Amino acid sequence: MAKHRIHTYDSTLRDGEQSEGIVLSLEDKLRIVERLDGFGIDYIEGGYPASNPKDIAFFREVQRLPLKHARIAAFGSTCKKGVAAKNDAGLADLLTSGAPVVTIVGKTWDQQVIHALQATLNENLRMIADSVSYLKSQGVRVVFDAEHFFDGFKANADYALECLKAAYLSGADSIDLCETNGGALPFEVEEMVRQAASVVPRAALGIHCHNDSGCAVANTLAAVRAGATTVQGTVNGFGERVGNADILTVIADLELKMGYVCVGPDRLRQLTGVAQFVAETCNRAVPSHHPYTGASAFAHKGGLHASAIARFPQAYEHADPSTVGNMTRMLVSELAGKASLVAKAKTLGIDLSVDDAPVQKILDEIKRREQEGYSYEVADGSLAILIRSLLGGFTPHFKLESFRVIVDDREDTGAWAKDAMSEATIKIHVGKRRFVATGEGAGPVGALDNALRLAITEFYPDVKGIELVDFKVRILDENVGTGAITRVVITSRDKQGSWGTVGVSENIIEASWNALVDALDYGLMRMGK
Numbered sequence: 046m047a048k049h050r051i052h053t054y055d056s057t058l059r060d061g062e063q064s065e066g067i068v069l070s071l072e073d074k075l076r077i078v079e080r081l082d083g084f085g086i087d088y089i090e091g092g093y094p095a096s097n098p099k100d101i102a103f104f105r106e107v108q109r110l111p112l113k114h115a116r117i118a119a120f121g122s123t124c125k126k127g128v129a130a131k132n133d134a135g136l137a138d139l140l141t142s143g144a145p146v147v148t149i150v151g152k153t154w155d156q157q158v159i160h161a162l163q164a165t166l167n168e169n170l171r172m173i174a175d176s177v178s179y180l181k182s183q184g185v186r187v188v189f190d191a192e193h194f195f196d197g198f199k200a201n202a203d204y205a206l207e208c209l210k211a212a213y214l215s216g217a218d219s220i221d222l223c224e225t226n227g228g229a230l231p232f233e234v235e236e237m238v239r240q241a242a243s244v245v246p247r248a249a250l251g252i253h254c255h256n257d258s259g260c261a262v263a264n265t266l267a268a269v270r271a272g273a274t275t276v277q278g279t280v281n282g283f284g285e286r287v288g289n290a291d292i293l294t295v296i297a298d299l300e301l302k303m304g305y306v307c308v309g310p311d312r313l314r315q316l317t318g319v320a321q322f323v324a325e326t327c328n329r330a331v332p333s334h335h336p337y338t339g340a341s342a343f344a345h346k347g348g349l350h351a352s353a354i355a356r357f358p359q360a361y362e363h364a365d366p367s368t369v370g371n372m373t374r375m376l377v378s379e380l381a382g383k384a385s386l387v388a389k390a391k392t393l394g395i396d397l398s399v400d401d402a403p404v405q406k407i408l409d410e411i412k413r414r415e416q417e418g419y420s421y422e423v424a425d426g427s428l429a430i431l432i433r434s435l436l437g438g439f440t441p442h443f444k445l446e447s448f449r450v451i452v453d454d455r456e457d458t459g460a461w462a463k464d465a466m467s468e469a470t471i472k473i474h475v476g477k478r479r480f481v482a483t484g485e486g487a488g489p490v491g492a493l494d495n496a497l498r499l500a501i502t503e504f505y506p507d508v509k510g511i512e513l514v515d516f517k518v519r520i521l522d523e524n525v526g527t528g529a530i531t532r533v534v535i536t537s538r539d540k541q542g543s544w545g546t547v548g549v550s551e552n553i554i555e556a557s558w559n560a561l562v563d564a565l566d567y568g569l570m571r572m573g574k
């Protein structure tokens with residue numbers, strides 16, 4: 046039996062950008078459109094085409110993108126009270142945008158019509174019908190966003206359904222029920238969508254949920270069960286207040302658990318990549334505990350857990366991580382035995398078997414280092430280098446002869462840390478050649494990083510694609526004062542993803558250097574250099 050198709054409608058560029066702290070440039074928006082198009086999203090809402098020059102430019106520029114699949118939607122509202130649709134300035138802007146899809150929001154809650162709009166209930170029905178039929182006469186696909194449908198239905202079910210009917214009978218292609226305040230619960234949504242499906246055919250029914258009671262994804266799935274065939278949402282659930290339904294989680298649930306097709310199994314593997322791409326474009330991180338796409342979504346800690354996972358993944362994983370482009374991670378500091386090390390090594394692309402002689406040697410070395418203060422839990426890069434070194438399969442990309450760091454706080458103006466500058470000089474061997482390089486930075490680690498990159502870029506131009514994104518310092522034994530052990534963890538990333546590396550020393554600069562060297566060594570190793 047052919048699987049039923051559910052259509053996807055992304056609102057990241059409109060509702061998502063309402064998120065506190067998210068600002069997207071025109072370029073950002075266009076890159077997100079390309080990525081979502083490649084992922085197989087059906088409709089991408091671009092914003093209000095008349096609200097500001099950036100959105101006007103977006104609708105002009107997006108028409109030049111060679112999109113393969115997605116159709117762009119312009120967002121606005123029904124015509125104004127007392128104004129014929131054909132004379133309404135807002136509707137004219139929507140049509141001028143050139144978008145093939147126009148989404149208009151309209152009221153369905155009687156009290157909103159009377160108090161907020163100060164219109165009669167009949168005038169609101171006229172505004173919906175007139176706007177939809179006028180837009181249809183202009184040749185665009187029309188989506189009617191039924192604002193406050195669920196609150197409206199609770200207050201006056203007959204009127205809320207009248208509004209849907211008005212939109213449908215005037216020719217709206219999709220009628221998307223909006224859970225605007227985000228307060229409804231799944232069993233309520235399911236029942237109300239079922240009622241809506243009695244006046245609008247399922248093929249024309251969609252759902253748009255907010256997450257204020259923590260149920261946006263659950264409400265969206267409940268709506269699909271009750272008959273909705275278009276799901277709206279935003280990538281990572283970005284949106285105002287606590288956000289929207291995460292369209293990626295919805296897609297994974299629909300495909301993997303409910304037997305529907307949204308993007309299909311091949312493109313579903315891009316899920317984690319899309320989450321990271323959009324998050325980084327928004328200057329955010331995907332929360333590590335995020336369903337399906339978070340770094341911890343398939344991470345396992347307990348030793349017993351880890352060895353059971355290796356034998357029978359279904360015991361602790363609700364889905365196969367590879368179906369969504371994520372992977373199982375073993376948190377190695379809790380490694381209890383050979384089986385879990387072997388499983389961990391596999392996730393790093395290293396094939397070991399429990400019977401291999403070096404496995405015990407590697408475990409002993411990890412234990413010894415953990416006593417010294419190393420922790421490999423978030424340092425996959427350093428762990429991969431350690432295992433490969435002990436297997437004899439790793440040659441460092443460069444060898445240090447010496448480094449020196451000067452921290453120079455010239456004129457003490459009392460503005461702490463503002464005027465201090467660091468300078469690092471390193472002497473290094475790459476192959477048979479010796480390089481001496483000096484780098485500057487606001488801090489000593491930045492200066493070292495700059496010097497090291499200067500020294501090796503000629504040999505390894507790819508280091509330009511490796512970026513240090515986070516730097517964490519822990520003092521492990523506070524009692525010993527300056528003699529305490531310092532652990533430095535660096536997070537780096539390239540286009541494919543991120544990795545952690547660790548360095549430990551009594552000297553913070555040396556600990557940082559060790560983590561930095563691992564970061565670049567592992568980055569180059571990943572690239573196959």
Ligand SMILES: [Zn+2]
Pocket residue numbers: 060225253255289
């Ligand atoms: Zn919304």
